[in-house]
Amino acid sequence: MQSGIAAQMAFLIEVDHLKTIDRSNEILDGSRSENSAEHSWHLALWALVFSPLAPKNVKIERVIRMLLLHDLVEIDAGDHPIHLKTDWDAVAQAENTAAQRIFGLLPDDMGHALLQTWQEFEAAETPDAKFAKRLDVVQPLIQVAAAASAPPAHVAIVRENLATGRASNLQTDWPEMAAHVEALLDGRNPANSTVSAPLDFLIEADRLKTVLRATKILDNNRRENSGEHSWHIALYAMVLAEHAHRPINADRVIRMLLIHDLVEIDVGDVPIHAQGGASHASAQTQAAETQAADRIFGLLPEDQARDLRLLWDEFEAAESGDAVFAKSVDRVQPVVCNLETDGGTWPEYNVTAKQLEDRVGWKVFKGAPAIWDFLQGRIATWFAEN
DSSP states (O other): OHHHHHHHHHHHHHHHGGGEEEEEOOOOTTTEEHHHHHHHHHHHOOOOOOGGSSOOOHHHHHHHHOOOOOOOTHHHHOOTTTOOOHHHHHHHHHHHHHHHHHHTTSSHHHHHHHHHHHHHHHTTTTTHHHHHHHHHHHHHHHHHSSSSSSSSHHHHHHHHHHHTTTTTTHHHHOOOHHHHHHHTTOOOOOOOTHHHHHHHHHHGGGGGGGGGGEEOOSSSSSSSEEEHHHHHHHHHHHHHGGGSHHHHHOHHHHHHHHHHHHHHHOOOOTTTTTTTTTGGGGGHHHHHHHHHHHHHHTTTTTHHHHHHHHHHHHHTTSSSSSHHHEEEEEHHHHHHHHTTTTTTTTTTTTHHHHHHIIIIIIIHHHHHHHHHHHHHHHHHHHHHHH
């Protein structure tokens, strides 16, 4: 089991590099380029939110998994904007080589299964892959059309894409979405339709990409944001599900983790090792997060708002098997990040070994004891040396 966890952790550490891959489009506030990790989180959230509008033969859990994985090859091959002249055959070859390397870090069976999922997305022949591709086409359009002040060159690219590019089939395949994008581009209020409320929610969710956490990404150059964190721990849940202490539905755990930090749009991140530690679970913080959940999930259609709010409440209560495991991976990912960056922000917060155990360790152990046991040697060594 230890060797299996070691390979899984090697993969999860490697994929952190996706947070350093910038895309050509910007986040909605226009402050910077979107990176491929937070894009992957946002797309998985798109799949979750638009699941009621998916074709009946689409399995949305598989679509979410595809979208969490689909851009991992950019760690090696980079992002390639569709409007630039590109040797797409060479890109395909480079991405295939990258996929073999990255998924090859995993235990053989798991690596092969995830590689097949990625290849299915690329081939875009199955109903699941076609729907995933459609969302991957639309999200960048909204990133431009709904931006407060999109660069004119980006607007021109989107218009051309809608007219003659890969998004042109939206006019027949998803006319409501095409009309919504065009209205936003023209500065008009889009007509109320089945896509309006989901898009209002997803546009608001983009703000999670601006919420900074205490943890740093593994190149140690900046702090992680809560959007890319949500992507990363969804992958943690996907890869480490077999180590859950209680029976779980891994796809429900992934859904929880896609939405678990949305309240930070209003409340911000509260570091678990902040001075005193109580602020993380204080009545004031809990009340603020509840109010934020009311507002943010309330943007969705009533039935969907209720369902996702109940899922968020379940995560917060941390009583079900799914929620306990979700809390475990949410706690363990920052530990791995800190170990990989020579303690990361532990010195900044004066974290002790006992404090780590009291605030983090038991929660990880409760949901996934094998994972916490696996990390004990590295944790003990770091605190002994520091």
